[in-house]
Amino acid sequence: MYKPDQALRTIAMVAGAAMAIGALAVSNPAAAASASNGKALVESHNCAACHGPNLNKPVTPEYPKLAGQHSSYVYWALKQYQMGTSNPKLGRNNAIMQAQVQSLSQSDMKDIAAYIESLDGDLVQKK
Amino acid sequence: MNSFVGKHVVTAALAALAGFALNAQAADIVGNAKAAQGKVAMCIGCHGIADYRTAYPEVYKVPMLGGQNAQYLANALHGYKKGDRHFDTMHAIASSLTDQDIADIAAYYAAQTASSPNNPEK
Numbered sequence: 359m360y361k362p363d364q365a366l367r368t369i370a371m372v373a374g375a376a377m378a379i380g381a382l383a384v385s386n387p388a389a390a391a392s393a394s395n396g397k398a399l400v401e402s403h404n405c406a407a408c409h410g411p412n413l414n415k416p417v418t419p420e421y422p423k424l425a426g427q428h429s430s431y432v433y434w435a436l437k438q439y440q441m442g443t444s445n446p447k448l449g450r451n452n453a454i455m456q457a458q459v460q461s462l463s464q465s466d467m468k469d470i471a472a473y474i475e476s477l478d479g480d481l482v483q484k485k
Numbered sequence: 486m487n488s489f490v491g492k493h494v495v496t497a498a499l500a501a502l503a504g505f506a507l508n509a510q511a512a513d514i515v516g517n518a519k520a521a522q523g524k525v526a527m528c529i530g531c532h533g534i535a536d537y538r539t540a541y542p543e544v545y546k547v548p549m550l551g552g553q554n555a556q557y558l559a560n561a562l563h564g565y566k567k568g569d570r571h572f573d574t575m576h577a578i579a580s581s582l583t584d585q586d587i588a589d590i591a592a593y594y595a596a597q598t599a600s601s602p603n604n605p606e607k
Contacts (some may be wrong), residue, residue: 418556420556422553422554423502423554426549430546431546450571479552481549482596482601483532483535483550483551484533484595485525485604
């Protein structure tokens with residue numbers, strides 16, 4: 359009943375799968391997001407002109423505070439603005455933000471999101 | 486007497502203008518954070534769980550709402566209700582809210598700070 363060959367093959371398959379998953383994790387750009395590049399992009403795109411000092415005091419209450427917001431949400435929001443009206447099912451439609459994000463690459467957006475999450479601000483998660 | 490009346494007319498006009506500017510969507514609706522305590526059960530199911538993530542159409546942590554500007558939150562809920570912002574769950578929930586509910590919920594989250602207690606009703 360005991361089949362050493364089969365057991366070996368199973369071990370090899372499991373090891374192979376584990377390595378593949380590990381490689382995926384390493385190649386995930388989120389892990390490599392650079393908050394310092396994000397800071398440079400936030401400054402060059404003048405985000406504080408609307409979102410305020412430290413991205414925590416927007417100039418009008420219609421604009422969101424960003425400091426400390428989850429980076430994965432900020433990244434998704436930036437991607438949605440980039441889709442804009444060209445994707446009526448997922449895009450976010452805002453003329454200012456659409457113009458702001460047009461030239462950003464995926465990794466730029468991840469860097470900006472990482473920088474925003476690193477900032478201390480008013481945002482809290484409460485029930 | 487005249488200057489007394491005049492001052493009050495000016496004050497009233499300024500207050501009306503300020504109210505209109507702050508809340509162009511519904512000038513006569515004022516959010517009541519306390520009234521929202523019983524209205525946020527559906528919000529808490531996702532936004533009240535630390536690090537809660539949604540999986541479609543992309544895996545991301547749902548946004549933190551506490552301390553956010555009330556006007557931004559109200560606009561977001563109106564956007565989801567109308568279909569200008571896209572997320573099926575938020576569309577379904579926002580569609581069940583009245584303008585007053587939206588104003589109350591926006592005021593509720595805007596008022597939260599790091600020292601706010603969690604909702605005693607939830």
